[in-house]
Structures are given as C-alpha cells and as structure tokens.
Amino acid sequence: MSSQPQQPLSWLWQQFQLKPGKPDIAASLQTLVLVLVPIGIGAILGHPAASAIAVMGAWMVGLVNVEGVYRQRATAKITAAIAITAMLLLANLVHGILWLSALTTFGVMFIAGFASLYGQAAASISLGVSIMFIVALAKFATFANLSAVLEQCALCLAGGIWAIVVSLGLWVLRPYAPVLESVANCYQALSQLVILTGERAANPEDLQEWTNRFLPAQDNFTQALTGARSVWSAVWTSQRTANVRGNQLLVLIEDTPQIASAIVALVEQLSISSNHLLFQQSQPEIQQAIEQLAGALQQMSKAIPKANVSVHLEDLNRAIEALEYRRQTIRDRLHNQTVAVQPEEYTELISLGKIDAILKRLTEQVYADAKLIASLQKGDARSIVRPVNTRPRLPALSSIVEPLRDNLTFDSVLCRHALRLAIIATSAELIASILHISTGYWITLTAVVALKPNYGGTSQSTLQRVLGTIIGGIIGIAIVMLIHNSWVITGCLLLLIFTAVAVQSLSYSLFVTLLTPAIILLLNVTSNGGWQIGVMRIVDSLAGGLLALLGSYLLFPRWERQQLPAQLEKTIRANIAYFERVMADYIDSNQDSIAKERSQTALENANAAAAAQRLFSEPRHIQGDVEPIATLILYLRAFFNSIVTLAEHRRELNAEYQCQELKQFANTIVGVMENLADALQQQQPLRPLPDLDSYLAAIRDRVEELHSQRASELASALSKATPTLQAIREGTPIFTQLDRIAWEVASLHSAIVRLQEFRVQHHF
Numbered sequence: 001m002s003s004q005p006q007q008p009l010s011w012l013w014q015q016f017q018l019k020p021g022k023p024d025i026a027a028s029l030q031t032l033v034l035v036l037v038p039i040g041i042g043a044i045l046g047h048p049a050a051s052a053i054a055v056m057g058a059w060m061v062g063l064v065n066v067e068g069v070y071r072q073r074a075t076a077k078i079t080a081a082i083a084i085t086a087m088l089l090l091a092n093l094v095h096g097i098l099w100l101s102a103l104t105t106f107g108v109m110f111i112a113g114f115a116s117l118y119g120q121a122a123a124s125i126s127l128g129v130s131i132m133f134i135v136a137l138a139k140f141a142t143f144a145n146l147s148a149v150l151e152q153c154a155l156c157l158a159g160g161i162w163a164i165v166v167s168l169g170l171w172v173l174r175p176y177a178p179v180l181e182s183v184a185n186c187y188q189a190l191s192q193l194v195i196l197t198g199e200r201a202a203n204p205e206d207l208q209e210w211t212n213r214f215l216p217a218q219d220n221f222t223q224a225l226t227g228a229r230s231v232w233s234a235v236w237t238s239q240r241t242a243n244v245r246g247n248q249l250l251v252l253i254e255d256t257p258q259i260a261s262a263i264v265a266l267v268e269q270l271s272i273s274s275n276h277l278l279f280q281q282s283q284p285e286i287q288q289a290i291e292q293l294a295g296a297l298q299q300m301s302k303a304i305p306k307a308n309v310s311v312h313l314e315d316l317n318r319a320i321e322a323l324e325y326r327r328q329t330i331r332d333r334l335h336n337q338t339v340a341v342q343p344e345e346y347t348e349l350i351s352l353g354k355i356d357a358i359l360k361r362l363t364e365q366v367y368a369d370a371k372l373i374a375s376l377q378k379g380d381a382r383s384i385v386r387p388v389n390t391r392p393r394l395p396a397l398s399s400i401v402e403p404l405r406d407n408l409t410f411d412s413v414l415c416r417h418a419l420r421l422a423i424i425a426t427s428a429e430l431i432a433s434i435l436h437i438s439t440g441y442w443i444t445l446t447a448v449v450a451l452k453p454n455y456g457g458t459s460q461s462t463l464q465r466v467l468g469t470i471i472g473g474i475i476g477i478a479i480v481m482l483i484h485n486s487w488v489i490t491g492c493l494l495l496l497i498f499t500a501v502a503v504q505s506l507s508y509s510l511f512v513t514l515l516t517p518a519i520i521l522l523l524n525v526t527s528n529g530g531w532q533i534g535v536m537r538i539v540d541s542l543a544g545g546l547l548a549l550l551g552s553y554l555l556f557p558r559w560e561r562q563q564l565p566a567q568l569e570k571t572i573r574a575n576i577a578y579f580e581r582v583m584a585d586y587i588d589s590n591q592d593s594i595a596k597e598r599s600q601t602a603l604e605n606a607n608a609a610a611a612a613q614r615l616f617s618e619p620r621h622i623q624g625d626v627e628p629i630a631t632l633i634l635y636l637r638a639f640f641n642s643i644v645t646l647a648e649h650r651r652e653l654n655a656e657y658q659c660q661e662l663k664q665f666a667n668t669i670v671g672v673m674e675n676l677a678d679a680l681q682q683q684q685p686l687r688p689l690p691d692l693d694s695y696l697a698a699i700r701d702r703v704e705e706l707h708s709q710r711a712s713e714l715a716s717a718l719s720k721a722t723p724t725l726q727a728i729r730e731g732t733p734i735f736t737q738l739d740r741i742a743w744e745v746a747s748l749h750s751a752i753v754r755l756q757e758f759r760v761q762h763h764f
Contacts, residue, residue, distance in 0.1 A: 018510070023502035031501045032494060033166050034058040035522075038159055053088070053140055053152055055522075057159025060084050060128035062167065066121040072234055073178075074168050076121040081160025083125060084132045088156045091136035092149045098433055101137060102426050108133050109425040109448070113418025116453075117403045130448055132156075134425070138432070138441030179249050180305040182228040186256045187304065189221040191297035193263050198290040201270050201283065214267070215637055219606040221260055226603070228253045248376045252304070255369055257595060259297075259362060264641050265648035266290075266358045269351060272736055276348040278330055279355075285323040289359050292316040296366050300373055307377040311370040313363075320363050327356050350732045357652070413563075416556040417453040424451060424551040428544065439536045446544025451551060454560060456617025458552035462545040464509040469541035472516025477534035479517060480524060493521040559622050560615040567604075567611045568632060569681035574604040575640055576673045582647045583666040586734075594647060605640055609633050628755035635747045642741045649733050665695040665738060672745055676752055686756060689749045692742040699735050 035055055042051025061084065066076040087108070094104045108130065115126030140152055196214045203210070232250060270286075273279040279286075292315050303309040331349060407414045424447050432440020446469075450462040483489055500514035520534050578601040581594045612633045615623050668690055678684040 018503065018506040024505055025502055027504075028498040028502040030166055031059075031062060032498055034062045034163055035497060036494070037162060051155075053155040054159035054162070056132060056135060057081070057084055057088075057156035058163040058166075059159075060132050061160040061163035063124070063128055064121070065124045072121070074164065076125060077160075077164045077167060080125045080128055081157060081164060083129045084160060085153050085157045087129050087133040088136045088140065089149065089153050091133055091140065092152070095137060098430075101433075102430055105133070105137070105429050106422045106426045110418045110422035113421045114404060114407065114414055117407060117414060127449070130425075131445060134429075134441050134444045134448065137429070138444075177305065178231050179228075179246075182224070182231040183249055183252050184301045184304040185224040186221070186228050186253065187297050187301035189217070189224040190256060190259055190263070191294050191301060192217050193221060193260065194290060194294035194297060197263055197267050197270065198287060198294060200267055201274075201287050201290060211634070215609065218260075218264075218602070218637075219609060221256075222599075222602045222606050225253070225256055225260075225599070228256075245376065248372055252369060252372060252376075254595075255365060257599065259365055261598065261644050261648055262358055262362050262365070265645040266355065266362070268641055268645040268737070268740075269354045269358060269733075272740075273348070273351040273355065276351060278348040278352050281330060282323065282326045282352055282355075285319070285326045286355060286359075289316070289319040289323050292319040293359065293362055293366065296370070300366070300370060303373050303377070311373060313367060313370060316363060316366070320359060323356055323359065327352055347732060351736075354649075354733055358648070410556070413453055413558050416558055417451075420551050420555040421448065421451055423555060424448070424547055428547055437540075439533075439540055442537060442540035443544040443547065446541045447547040447551070450545055450548040454614050454617075455552045455557060455619070455622075456560065456614040458548055459617055461508075462548050465512050466541050466545040468509045468512025469516050470538050472513040473520070473534040473538040473541075475513070476517030476520030476537070477531045479521065480531045480534065489521055489524065493518055496521070553619070560611060560618055561622065561624055564611050564615055564629065565680045567608050569677045571601075571604040571608040571636060572673055572677040572680070574601040575636060575643070576670055576677070577601070578640070579643050579666070579673070580670060582643050582650065583662070585647070585650050586653075587663050587666070598644065598647070601640055601643075605637055608636065625755070628751040631751040632748060632755075635744045635751070639741060639744045639748070642737050642744060646734070646737050649737070653730055661695060661698040662734075662738075665692070665699070665742075668692065668695055669741060669745055672749065676748055679752055679756065686749070686752060689746060692746065696735070696738060696742060699738065 035058070038051045038054035038058055042054070061077050061080045064077050064080045066073045090104065090108075094101045112126040112130045116123040193214070196210065196217055200210055200214070232246070232253060296311065296313055296316050299309070299311045303311050330352070406412075409415055425444055428440070428444035428447050431437070432443060437443070446465060450458060450465050452458045452461055479489065479492055483492070496514050496518035500511050500518060503514070504511040516537060517534075520537060523533055574597075578594070578597040581597050585594065612629050615629060616626055669692075672687075672689065672692075675684070675687050679686040
C-alpha cells in the first residue's frame with residue numbers, strides 16, 4: 001500500500017537527478033557578466049526596455065556551444081552575432097503582415113531544421129537564430145522608422161560583440177586550454193569507470209543496477225575520447241611546425257583507450273571471480289587497489305589543465321604491493337597444504353593472478369602518464385615522433401551543398417524534422433496572432449525548443465521543459481508577490497541565473513526550473529510585469545509542449561523501430577570485425593593494431609544503445625516488443641567486453657596460441673553473427689544455432705588435462721614454474737572468455753528469434 005504513493009514522487013525525483021560532474025561556475029559568472037552589463041547600462045541611461053535587445057543579443061551569442069579551439073569558437077560566435085542581428089532586421093521587415101510573417105517563419109524554421117547536418121556549432125547557432133527571430137517578431141519588431149530599426153540592430157550587434165569579448169577575451173593567454181580540458185575529460189571519464197569497477201567488486205550480486213550505470217559510463221568515455229581527438233586535431237592543424245606540447249597531449253589521449261580496455265578486462269575478471277573463495281579472501285586488497293587507481297586518475301584529470309596540481313601515486317603503489325603480498329600468501333598456502341590442490345582452486349588462483357596482473361598493468365600505465373603530465377606542466381622537451389602536419393583548408397562548396405541536397409527528400413529524417421518544425425512554429429505564430437495572445441511567442445519558443453527529430457527526444461524534452469516551467473513559474477510568482485524591494489528582486493534574479501547556468505549540463509529540468517523565475521523577474525525589471533507573467537508563462541509552456549507532442553506524433557513520424565534494425569545490423573558487423581581481428585591475432589600472430597576496430601565498435605555500440613533508448617521513449621503501441629531489443633543491446637555490449645578482455649590477454653602471450661579448435665570456434669561464431677545481422681536488416685531466414693559447446697569441448701578437455709598435469713607436478717614437489725603452469729595461465733582465461741562468448745552469442749540468437757516471432761505475429 002505504501003509503495004503506491006511513492007512511485008509518482010520517485011518518478012518526479014528522477015526528472016531532477018543530477019548527472020555526474022561539477023557545476024560550471026565559470027559559465028555562470030560569464031552569463032552574469034553578459035546580462036548585468038547591458039542591464040546596467042540601460043538603467044544608467046534610463047532605457048531599461050531598450051537594453052532587453054542587447055541582453056537578448058548577448059545571451060543568444062553566449063549560448064552558442066562549440067567544442068574546439070578558440071579559432072573555431074570565435075568563428076561560431078561571430079557568425080551567430082551577425083545571424084542573430086540579421087534575424088532582428090528580418091523580423092522588422094515582415095512584421096505587421098500576417099501572411100508574410102507566417103511565410104517567413106516557415107522558411108526560417110525549415111532552414112534551421114537542417115542545421116545539424118553541419119555539426120554541433122551550426123545546430124547551436126541555428127537554435128539561437130530561431131529564438132531571436134521568434135522573440136523579435138513578437139516583442140521588438142515595429143518598423144516605425146528606419147532609424148529605430150537600425151538602432152535595434154546596433155543594440156543587438158553590440159550585445160553579441162560583448163558576448164564575444166567576454167567569452168573569448170583571454171584566448172591569446174590560454175591557447176591550449178580547450179585541448180587540456182578535453183584530455184582531462186577523458187581521464188575523468190576513466191576514473192568514473194574505475195569507481196564503478198570498485199562497486200562491482202564490492203557488491204558482485206547487484207549486477208542489473210550496476211550494469212545500467214556502467215554501460216552509459218563506457219559511452220561517456222567514448223564520447224570524451226572522440227571529442228579530445230577532434231579538439232586536438234583542430235589545434236594541431238593550425239600549427240605550422242611540430243609542437244612538443246601537442247605531441248605530449250596526443251600521447252595522453254591515445255593512452256586512454258588502452259586504460260579503458262584494461263578496465264573492461266578487469267571488470268570481466270571480477271565478474272568471473274566474484275563467487276570464488278580466494279577472491280573473497282583477497283577482496284579488501286582488491287577493493288583498496290581499485291579505489292587508489294580511481295583516485296590517481298582523478299588527480300591526473302585535475303593536473304592536466306592546472307600546472308599547480310601534482311599527482312601522488314604512493315598510496316596506489318602500496319595498495320598494489322598489499323594485493324601482491326596477499327596473492328603470494330594464498331599461493332604459498334595452497335602449495336604447502338597436505339591435501340592435493342583441486343582443479344577449481346587452480347582456476348581461482350589463476351583468476352586472482354589475472355586481477356593482480358591487470359591492476360599492475362594499469363598502475364604502470366598510470367605511472368607513465370603521470371610522468372608525462374609532470375613534464376607537460378614543466379614544459380620539458382621530449383623526443384616524441386612528430387606527426388605529419390597539414391594546413392587546414394576551407395570547406396569546399398560541394399561539401400556544404402551536397403549534404404543539403406542529399407537530405408532534401410521526404411525519406412530523410414532531417415527533412416521530415418525541418419518540415420515538422422516549420423509547420424509547428426508557423427501554426428503557433430498564427431494561433432497567437434489570431435487569438436491576440438500577448439505572450440504567444442512563448443508558445444512558439446516552447447514548441448521549437450522541445451521539438452526533436454524523434455518522438456522519444458521530443459517527449460523527454462517536453463516533459464522536462466513543461467515540468468520545470470510549472471515549478472519555476474510558481475517560484476517566480478511567489479517571489480513577485482512576496483518581495484517588493486527592487487534590490488532584493490535583483491539579487492534573486494542574479495542568484496537564479498547563476499545557479500541555472502551552473503547546473504545546465506547536469507540537469508536540464510533543474511535548469512529550466514531555475515531559469516523560468518529568472519525570466520519572470522527579468523521581465524519585471526526591464527518592463528512592466530507582475531505575477532500574471534508567471535501564470536502566462538506556465539499556460540503558454542503547456543500549450544507549446546502540447547503542440548510539440550502532437551506535431552512529433554502526427555506529422556511525418558519516422559518511428560525508431562523502422563530504423564533500429566539497420567543500426568543493429570551495423571553494430572553487429574562492427575563487433576564481428578573486431579572479433580575477427582582479435583582472433584586473427586591469436587591464431588596468426590597478427591601484429592597490426594586493432595585500436596581502430598575497437599574504437600569503431602565502441603562507437604557503434606553506443607549508437608545502438610542510444611537508438612534503443614529512443615525506441616523505449618516512443619508510445620507503447622508503436623515500439624512493439626522491447627524485451628528482445630533490450631536483450632540484444634545488453635549482450636552486444638557483453639560480447640564486446642569479452643572481445644576486449646581477449647585482446648588484453650593476448651598482450652601477455654609471447655607467440656601465437658597453438659589451438660586448432662580456436663580457429664574452428666572463431667569461424668563458427670563469425671558465421672552465426674553474420675547470420676544474425678542478415679536476419680535483422682535483410683530479413684533472411686535465421687539458421688538454427690549450432691552446438692557451440694561441442695567446439696569448446698576440446699579446449700575444455702585440454703585445460704582440464706593441464707590442471708591434472710599440474711597437480712601431478714605439485715604432488716612430486718615440483719612447485720616452480722613449468723611449461724604446464726605457463727600453458728594453464730595462457731589457456732584458462734581464454735577458455736573462460738570463449739565460454740562466455742558462446743553464452744552471449746546464444747543469448748543474441750535467442751533474442752532475434754523472439755524478435756522475428758513478434759514481427760510475424762503482429763505484422764511489424
């Protein structure tokens with residue numbers, strides 16, 4: 001009975017949960033400066049209403065979010081300032097003529113819908129341009145005379161220039177800051193992975209909840225790595241000559257995938273060992289070593305962008321020594337006991353040795369990177385190979401026109417979204433004009449901001465925005481009604497803006513909740529307002545959210561279940577390619593790097609997980625049976641982690657692994673996975689799953705035979721290292737991972753069988 005009323009409260013709490021990370025205090029201070037200076041100048045000159053235009057210009061340019069070097073940021077913000085000013089001028093030109101303003105709104109929003117074709121910067125600029133056009137058309141556009149229009153444009157451009165100065169004024173002093181921050185993000189993401197690994201070691205039974213947090217953390221690292229490589233490339237190509245610091249940062253970036261792979265191998269080994277008695281005896285030392293490793297990576301993430309932060313690894317070294325001592329004690333006790341060592345004890349001891357070896361390897365990598373960070377801070381020269389440097393080139397006209405031309409078709413998701421966005425925005429404008437709603441532009445703004453290319457994204461954004469607006473509107477109404485001191489209201493305004501911007505990257509719902517009363521107070525400061533503004537804000541937000549949901553559901557929807565099979569096929573084939581490369585390394589001693597295949601597979605796994613999440617957000621009658629999809633995503637990630645673990649183990653072998661059955665097993669797995677991919681997208685028949693255990697039987701028998709031989713050696717008092725012991729150390733982890741892979745592939749096959757059965761039954 002008591003659980004029923006807690007469910008809505010729990011659901012509400014989830015909407016405001018903060019993501020991992022820290023509040024962006026620097027962005028908060030920057031936004032305060034952007035807003036305060038125009039407002040202050042307007043108040044001093046006695047024109048607070050006019051300052052609203054400069055505030056809008058500064059705020060819209062300040063909101064342009066571009067990852068990259070300062071040159072890229074400056075280009076994006078200058079472009080935004082000019083485009084936003086142009087939108088203000090355009091709004092003045094079409095204002096007052098209903099059919100012309102509606103037609104212009106349609107055109108502006110249709111073009112804005114294609115902005116994401118050209119990357120994050122274009123999408124960010126497009127959003128600011130759209131918001132400025134909507135607000136200008138409703139609030140600023142009068143076209144009373146040419147001088148008034150030019151004055152508005154000058155104010156808007158001045159606000160934009162002010163935002164550029166505030167955002168980029170110190171770029172000359174810190175030209176490497178974007179790269180340093182992006183590299184630091186990689187090590188911070190790695191520390192989160194290690195923290196979760198420690199939780200896996202501490203609570204091995206709570207697997208489902210842990211998996212739901214670990215897999216997104218893997219995706220966060222993949223995104224951080226991709227971003228760091230992109231930012232580094234942008235900085236490097238702008239340099240005429242090789243740069244030592246650039247080389248050092250590149251080494252740090254490319255070390256992170258190796259650390260991530262070792263972490264995945266550690267997680268796999270912890271999963272295997274969690275029920276072992278020897279693991280439980282060593283668990284405190286393992287836990288301590290993992291905690292110290294996470295702390296070291298966090299120190300490194302702080303030290304990379306800040307020269308006054310040092311990395312201390314003494315505690316990590318002591319933790320590794322304690323673990324090694326514990327393992328050696330257990331090993332000596334087993335060898336010296338009077339009862340013969342059992343095969344399962346061999347397996348447990350080898351698993352414990354693998355955990356110890358992985359932690360040692362991670363520690364060695366951390367030591368090497370810590371030294372490099374210290375050298376980076378001192379500016380020491382290092383003899384690192386200098387990559388070929390190419391000068392950046394301006395994009396060719398074809399690279400701009402071709403993506404747009406390719407997407408100007410109704411089959412394109414972006415084209416559908418652009419058309420949907422244009423129709424909804426124009427409809428909202430017409431409704432507000434016909435019904436003479438003074439704040440109707442808030443309806444349009446809510447609909448435009450909430451509307452996404454997919455229904456799941458739209459519903460989530462609408463929920464967060466409407467919920468935040470309702471709660472924030474109530475807060476704003478309370479402040480206006482209870483506080484009448486202008487200084488106190490101004491203080492509340494600044495505090496709300498500061499806090500809202502600080503938590504924007506951590507919780508969109510909380511950001512909207514804090515921003516809504518800030519806007520209500522800002523309108524009361526710059527113009528005549530009152531508590532009624534809060535009520536209108538809530539009502540308009542509800543109307544705009546409803547429009548966005550209806551538009552996403554009714555206007556040319558492209559449901560995720562229609563696109564997901566293609567993404568799943570692509571993900572499976574990426575996993576196949578990675579598996580083949582790792583197996584080739586075992587069988588043929590292939591020395592080629594597999595880093596590219598690993599990165600591509602990690603990216604495709606993240607894309608598949610994101611696509612599945614969008615599917616789960618769609619209406620229940622549209623999404624179909626989601627259980628097989630969830631199972632597919634889960635076991636694809638497990639399959640990938642098993643491959644990563646095999647790749648890590650291969651580094652410990654000196655030569656190719658001599659096992660004919662391994663090649664047969666690998667070929668069988670590839671055949672099954674290729675059939676799964678064909679069945680998903682090309683609707684080919686799904687062949688029966690072969691008896692994978694029969695391929696493992698010979699490998700299993702070989703491992704058991706080695707255990708028996710080793711028992712005989714110990715019985716003969718031969719406790720030193722022998723070829724048999726080396727073969728056990730090599731073969732046991734391989735068999736364990738192959739056994740897990742067989743189970744994972746069987747689970748994938750079963751999920752696709754259920755998915756095909758559902759499609760047949762429901763004609764999907």
